Amino acid sequence: MTVRFGLLGAGRIGRVHAQGVAATRKAKLVAVADSYQNAAQDISSAYGAEVRSVEEIEISHDIDAVIICTPTDTHAVLIERFAMAGKAIFCEKPIDLSIERVERCLALVEKTGQALMLGFNRRFDPHFVAVRKAIDEGAIGDVEMVTIVSRDPGPPPLSYIKRSGGIFRDMTIHDFDMARFLLGEEPVSVSAEASVLVDKMIGEAGDYDSVSVILKTASGKHCTISNSRRATYGYDQRIEVLGSRGMVAAENQRPVSIELASGSGYTRPPLHDFFMNRYVDAYANEISAFIAAIVENRAMSPSGADGLAALRLAGAALKSAETGRVVRLET
C-alpha cells in the first residue's frame, strides 16, 4: 500500500513534512494546498504534487491522508472537515487554544472513526526515544522524578506571542507532553511560577517569558520544568529521569561536535539555534510513524487526547501561576 497525501499549508513546517513523505516509498505526496500560491507551487515542483484547493483535496478520491500545517486557528475546523471526508489526519499542535473547542473537535473525530495524530514531534526525537526505551527496559527501575529544561534561543516576535495563547500553551506545552510521555502516569497537580525577565514587552503583551513548573502524579512522582524564552547558547533541550535504580538523560545536540582548546579553556560550539534543525530527525520520524500507523492500521500516538491533556496542563499551570495555588486536575 502507498499512502497518498494531501498537504494543507506549504510553509516551513509543510515543506519539512513534504520531504518526510517523499523520503519513503510507502507514501506519495499527491496534492498541496496553500492560499499563498507560490509556496504551494514550490512544493509542487519539488515533489511532483498537484496544486489543489483545500476543497478539492477534501473530495479527492486519490488522497488517503492529510497533513495539516495551516495556521492554528484553522486546525479544529480542518480536522473536522477531513475527518468527515474520511481521511487520516496528521495535524500540527495545537488543535485549538480552547479546551472546549478541542473537546468538541475530538468528539466529532471519534464519531467518524477517523485516525488523528498530533504533531508532538519531540516524542520522535531519537535521543528522547532512547530515554523512553531505557525506561521501558527497566534500566532505571521505577520512574520517580523527571527534570525538563527547555529554553529557546530567543523570544519569538511579539506578534506571535500575542496570539500564541501564552508561554504555557505555546512553549511549555511541549514539555507537558514530554512529562506525560516520561512519567508514564497522569499528573494530578500543577504548581507554576511565571516571570517576565527577558523582555518587558512580553509582559506588556500579557505573557511571561520565564516559567518553572512542578507536576505531581497520583503516586507522587514529580516532574519539574524550567523554561526561558532566551538562551544565548542555543536551543537548550534536556530531559532527565531519575528512577529507583538509576537515572537516564538525553544530552543537548549541536550542529558540529568539535572542541577548541586554548588559554581561555576548552570550547565546544553553541547548540542548534533553531528548533527545526534540532528536531530534523524527529519531524521525519513522526511522519514515518504516521504512515506506518495507517499502513498497519494501528492506533495513532500521540493522539488528539494527548493534545487535550497537554492543553489542560497548560491551563492549570497558568491558573497556578496567577493564583499562587497548586491546581488539582480532575481525572
Added chain:
Amino acid sequence: MTVRFGLLGAGRIGRVHAQGVAATRKAKLVAVADSYQNAAQDISSAYGAEVRSVEEIEISHDIDAVIICTPTDTHAVLIERFAMAGKAIFCEKPIDLSIERVERCLALVEKTGQALMLGFNRRFDPHFVAVRKAIDEGAIGDVEMVTIVSRDPGPPPLSYIKRSGGIFRDMTIHDFDMARFLLGEEPVSVSAEASVLVDKMIGEAGDYDSVSVILKTASGKHCTISNSRRATYGYDQRIEVLGSRGMVAAENQRPVSIELASGSGYTRPPLHDFFMNRYVDAYANEISAFIAAIVENRAMSPSGADGLAALRLAGAALKSAETGRVVRLET
C-alpha cells in the same frame, strides 16, 4: 597571629576540622572536648591537642576560637556560652531546628559582638565558588533562573530522619542556602511538593524523601530545587545558573575520572558515594576562611543570619508542601 582553637565534638566532622586547623600555620589546635573520651584522645594524639572538658575550654585563656561539631540540639546553647566566653565561633549547621530558638541565640551573639560563622560548607566548594565568581564577573549577565539538583546516594538511618527536622530542614536546607548564594536576592515565595518514593518507612516516620521546590525573588528570578534521598549512581550535586547573557554550571565530581569503552558503551565511574569525600576541599576551605576572617577581623560569612534565612525557607517549603499553596515570606 596564630588562632588557637578548641574543638567541641570529636566525631567524623570534628576530625575533618581538626585536620583543617592543622593544615595551616595560622592556626593551632590547642584543645579538644568530647563526652566520648576515645574520640577526643584520638584527635589529641594525632594533632598534639590537650583533652579538656567543654567547661575547661570555656574558661581557657589559650583558646581564641571554637569549632562546634557536637549534636545539633547542643548547638544553640554552646554558641551562647562561647559567645559570652568571648570566643570566635564556627558552628556546624543548623543552629537549631526552631526558628524562634535561633533568633534568640543570634540576638545574644549580637549583643556579645562575637564572630559567628555557620558551616554551610558548599559555599566553599571550589567548583561552586567558580560559578559564583563567573556570575560576579558578569559572564552570564543578570541571574535569572537557578537550577539545583541535589540527591543523596541513599537515605540516612530512620533514627536520624526522626530527629533531623525533616528533609527540608536537613537536606534541602543546603540547597536553600545555595539558592540564596547564587540568586543574589532573597526569595520571597516558596512552592514545594513532597513525596515518599524511596522508602515507605520514611513516610511512616512523618518525613518525605523526594521533594521539588520553586523559589521566586521579588524581581522574579526563579530557583528550582530537586531532591531525592536516593541516587544509585552516587552523590549528585549540580548547580546551574541561567543569566541574560549565558549560563554557568558546576559538573558533578567523581573519585577518578577514567572512561571504559566496550560493546556496552562508554562508562565512567559513579560519583562520590559520601558527602565528606565530595566536599573534602569545601571543608578545608571553610575553616581556612574562618581563620582568615578572625586574623583579618572581617565579617563572617555565611553568618548566623544566613542560617536563619535558610531555616525560614525550609519552614515555608514544608508549609507549602502540606497546604498546596505558595507561601510568601515576610521580608
Added chain:
Amino acid sequence: MTVRFGLLGAGRIGRVHAQGVAATRKAKLVAVADSYQNAAQDISSAYGAEVRSVEEIEISHDIDAVIICTPTDTHAVLIERFAMAGKAIFCEKPIDLSIERVERCLALVEKTGQALMLGFNRRFDPHFVAVRKAIDEGAIGDVEMVTIVSRDPGPPPLSYIKRSGGIFRDMTIHDFDMARFLLGEEPVSVSAEASVLVDKMIGEAGDYDSVSVILKTASGKHCTISNSRRATYGYDQRIEVLGSRGMVAAENQRPVSIELASGSGYTRPPLHDFFMNRYVDAYANEISAFIAAIVENRAMSPSGADGLAALRLAGAALKSAETGRVVRLET
C-alpha cells in the same frame, strides 16, 4: 544547469550516492549500470533512472557526469574511458593499488582536461570540516602536531583483506589523506610499525591489523596515526590538531546521545558500528561538492593527485614497517 548523472555500480555505496544526487535540484540521476541487474533495477525504480549498460552511458548525450562505485580493479579503466568520453568523473577511492597505474590514468585524464574528483569522503564530514575551518581561521595558530586515531569496529572478511592491498592501502589511506588535509604541508618522511594482534588469519593472509605511523613534513610538523581493525565500542574516528596557539579536536559520533547512570557508573551508548552510518553526512556532502564544482566550473578536490599522494604514503608506510627504517618521500 542541472547535472545529469550516470551511476556505475549499484551496490551499497552506489545507493548512497544515488540518494545524494536525488537530494538536490541541481542534479538528476538519468541512468544506472550494474552487471547485477536487480541492483540496477532497484535504484532505477527508486529514483526514476533508466537502466543502461556502461557502454550505453559512455555514449549517452544526456549524461554529463558519472559516479564510479564499481569494484576497485575497474576504477582506472573506467576513469580513462569516461574521461575520453567527456564526462565529469567522481570515483570512489582508490583509483588503483598500483602507483604506476594511477600515474598513467591521471596522465590520460589530464590530457583530456576532464574533471576528476576522488571519494575521500571524510574531508566532507561536518565535524572534520569544522576542524579544518578552525585552523583556517587561525584559532590554533600554526599547525604543529596532528593526532589521528582510527579504528574499525571489526575486521573485514578475509576475502576482502586478500585483495584490498593491505591495511595501509585500504584503511590507513583515509588517515593519510586526512593527515594531508590537516597538516597543510606534504609529509616527507614516514615511520611505521605494524602488527597482527586481532586475528592471526590476517597475518597469514600477509596483512597486519594494528599499525602506528609517524609522518613528518619538511618544516617538522608531525602526524601520528593509530589504527586497529577492532574496537569493540564502535567505529572510532578521532582527529586532533595541536597548534602554536591551541588545539582543536573532533569528537566521536554515536547514534544517540543519552547517558544512563546507575551503581555501575555513567554509561553512554557505543559509537556508530558502521562507517556508512558514521559518515552519512559526509557522503551526501561530497556529492553536493562534486555537483557544485561542475556547476561552478571549479577545480575538483580531493583530486586524482590527492589519491596518488595518499597511495604513495601507504606504500612508504608499508616499506617502513617492513624494513625498520624511516622512508623519505621524493618531493
Added chain:
Amino acid sequence: MTVRFGLLGAGRIGRVHAQGVAATRKAKLVAVADSYQNAAQDISSAYGAEVRSVEEIEISHDIDAVIICTPTDTHAVLIERFAMAGKAIFCEKPIDLSIERVERCLALVEKTGQALMLGFNRRFDPHFVAVRKAIDEGAIGDVEMVTIVSRDPGPPPLSYIKRSGGIFRDMTIHDFDMARFLLGEEPVSVSAEASVLVDKMIGEAGDYDSVSVILKTASGKHCTISNSRRATYGYDQRIEVLGSRGMVAAENQRPVSIELASGSGYTRPPLHDFFMNRYVDAYANEISAFIAAIVENRAMSPSGADGLAALRLAGAALKSAETGRVVRLET
C-alpha cells in the same frame, strides 16, 4: 613502626615530600638537609625536623630512610652513600643521565641489599592507577595499543634544557615509564621523530621540543607517545589503552570543573598549568607507598631497574630520531 626520615633537598619537591611524610602517622620527618639554609629552616619549623648536614644524616642512628630531592647530578652518589649507610632510599628521577653510571650505582645498591624506590610519580596518580586496575581486572582484555599524549603548558627555561639531558630524557622519560607500566611487556624497538616547532632557541641548545615515538613489544603491542613543550590550554596528560575487549582512558584534570555557555559556545576552564598541581595526589601517594613498602618489607616499585629501563628507551629514541632508523633494544 614509625619510619624516621631524613630529607635531602628542601626545594619545591622536597617540601611536597615533607608534607607527604607529615600526613601519615606511620612516618616522621626527623631531619632535613639543604645547602641553602633558609630552605632547610623553613621545612624544619613547619614540620619540627632538625636541620642537619648530609653527612650528619648519613651517620644518624635515628634515621631509617632518606628522600633525595637534590639536583640530578648528585643523585647517583647520594644513593650510593646512603645505601652503604644502610638507609632505605627514595630518589627523584633520574638516577643519572648516563646509563653506565646508573648501572654502576644500581650494582652497588644491589650489593648493599638496601631498598631503592624511584620517583616516577605518575604511577601513583589515582586516575592512572584506575586505568591500570581496569586492565588488571580484565576489563579490556589483552592490551594491544597504548596512546600517550603528554604536553607541557610551556617550555622550561633554556638553562634547564641545556642540562636536562634533552626532551627524551627529561620529559618523554615519564611516558616511557608509563608505557612500560601500561603495556605490561618490555618494548623491544623504538621509532622516534623529533622537531623544533616551539622555540628555535631550544634547537640552538641542541634539543627538540616536539617528539613522536612508537614503541613495540616482542608480542607486537604498540605504544605511541606524543610530546610537545607547549600546550596553551594547560598541562595535557592523557593515556589510553586499547585492548582486545575494550578501551580504557584517563581524562585530563582541571582545577575546577565548571562550564560556561554563551553565544560563543560552551567553555570549560583550561587544565592545570603546573605539574605539581596536576600530580598533587600522585606525590602524596608515592611517599605513602614508599613508607608502606618499608613497613611491610615489600619490594620497591618503581625500582632502580625501572629507572634504568626508561633511560634506555630515552637513549634509543634519541638515536632513532637522529638516525632515521628503528632502534632495537637488547633484552
